[in-house]
Amino acid sequence: xxxxxxxxxxxxxxxxxxxxxxxxxxxxxxxxxxxxxxxxxxxxxxxxxxxxxxxxxxxxxxxxxxxxxxxxxxxxxxxxxxxxxxxxxxxxxxxxxxxxxxxxxxxxxxxxxxxxxxxxxxxxxxxxxxxxxxxxxxxxxxxxx
Amino acid sequence: xxxxxxxxxxxxxxxxxxxxxxxxxxxxxxxxxxxxxxxxxxxxxxxxxxxxxxxxxxxxxxxxxxxxxxxxxxxxxxxxxxxxxxxxxxxxxxxxxxxxxxxxxxxxxxxxxxxxxxxxxxxxxxxxxxxxxxxxxxxxxxxxx
DNA sequence: GTTAATGCAAAAACTTTGCAAACCT
DNA sequence: AGGTTTGCAAAGTTTTTGCATTAAC
Numbered sequence: 001x002x003x004x005x006x007x008x009x010x011x012x013x014x015x016x017x018x019x020x021x022x023x024x025x026x027x028x029x030x031x032x033x034x035x036x037x038x039x040x041x042x043x044x045x046x047x048x049x050x051x052x053x054x055x056x057x058x059x060x061x062x063x064x065x066x067x068x069x070x071x072x073x074x075x076x077x078x079x080x081x082x083x084x085x086x087x088x089x090x091x092x093x094x095x096x097x098x099x100x101x102x103x104x105x106x107x108x109x110x111x112x113x114x115x116x117x118x119x120x121x122x123x124x125x126x127x128x129x130x131x132x133x134x135x136x137x138x139x140x141x142x143x144x145x
Numbered sequence: 146x147x148x149x150x151x152x153x154x155x156x157x158x159x160x161x162x163x164x165x166x167x168x169x170x171x172x173x174x175x176x177x178x179x180x181x182x183x184x185x186x187x188x189x190x191x192x193x194x195x196x197x198x199x200x201x202x203x204x205x206x207x208x209x210x211x212x213x214x215x216x217x218x219x220x221x222x223x224x225x226x227x228x229x230x231x232x233x234x235x236x237x238x239x240x241x242x243x244x245x246x247x248x249x250x251x252x253x254x255x256x257x258x259x260x261x262x263x264x265x266x267x268x269x270x271x272x273x274x275x276x277x278x279x280x281x282x283x284x285x286x287x288x289x290x
Numbered sequence: 291g292t293t294a295a296t297g298c299a300a301a302a303a304c305t306t307t308g309c310a311a312a313c314c315t
Numbered sequence: 316a317g318g319t320t321t322g323c324a325a326a327g328t329t330t331t332t333g334c335a336t337t338a339a340c
Contacts (some may be wrong), residue, residue: 023294023339057296063330065295079224084329098272113269117262117317124258126286127243133282141271168314168319188305203322208305229304 016072027057031065035075035087040097040106042084078135080106094132102143109136161217172202176210180220180232185242185251187229223280225251239277247288254281 013032014024034049035041041049043062050057066087069075077085080099095108111131118129158177159169179194180186180206186194188207195202211232214220222230225244240253263274 018340021294025295025339027296056297060298060331061296061331079227081175082230085227098266098270101275107270107272109270113265114262116265117259120258120261121163121243121254121281121283125243125252125254126285127245127252128285129281129283130246135280136266136274137271137278138266138272138274140273141286144205166319170314170320172321200304201322204304205306205323206321209320 013074016074021070026055027061028065028068030055030057031062032069032074032089035066035069036089036091040078040080040088041087042086044084046087076132078133080135090132091094096131097135098140099135099137100140100143101137102139105140107140158219160180161219165217167213171200172206173210173213175200175202176207177214177219177234180211180214181236185223185225185231185233187231189229191232221277223278224282235277241276242279242280242283243285245285245288246282247284250285252285 010024010029013029017024017028017041030050030053031046034046034053038045038049043059043066044054046066047057047062067073070077070087074090075087076090077087078097080097081104094111096111096114096127098107098109099105100107102125113130114131114134118131121127121129153176154262155169158174162173175198179191179198181212183190183194183286188204188211191211192202192204192207208215209224211220211222215222215232218235220232221235222232223242225231225242228247239256241256241259243252243254244250259274259276259279263276266272266274
């Protein structure tokens, strides 16, 4: 339930969009592919990435598209740093973000690492953790704990 | 080291500020007290709270003061929702934030709940978790997991 | 041909900055 | 008195919105 079956082909996307009355446009494809490719990207970075691919998309379209894709469950966002939210695809399995305060690096950890933890939260607080949104701030190995 | 000894009186604050060449002003007191009182508040909410207390403080002063207080370790901020960062006092012991997607409620959990988890992150990734900044998104008991 | 989506430009929301006046010590 | 802090206003960022035009279906 936390993980979605992911459409991987253009046709799948179209079906998913049309089911809600939306249309498949080149801009939407470009944005989705950019998010896929970038890993974690701010709207701004998505725009830049799309531009590199030699097609122009307006920044407002990027915002609107990211919102749409999130509604469809194709992307998610997290707050990895203080500035803007970063978007990532849901095609790859959910993961935990470890963000280093020292160097700003972002490591993705296997959700298994947090299993006991989430179990415990459920037991003690009745709280169902959304592992895909879990961001842990701290200090990475090389920045010395 | 993660928890700070907290000054609780006006005099303590003054000492802390003066040690770095800063001054104790009514605005700074008002902001700090507002953060204390509010629990988790955006800069905007801090401004509103201060205004209610019948003293006017400029919004830019709120921003500057929150930054200063954070530098001094008296407050910290977290990203509890998508909009603005929320500030909270460090006078209360570090805690984990459980944010419900359904109703938006924020519950504070005891850091003990995450001890095994942080130990494990240290073991497997050499990652030192900043527990005070840990925010967990998910679904609370009443919103049904 | 319809209806949804885009681009553009303007507005809104949020945060930062420069500087003279006011205030803390 | 002297240097820090404030308020104000202006500028910087980031995100949203309205509307005519374009494009998907």
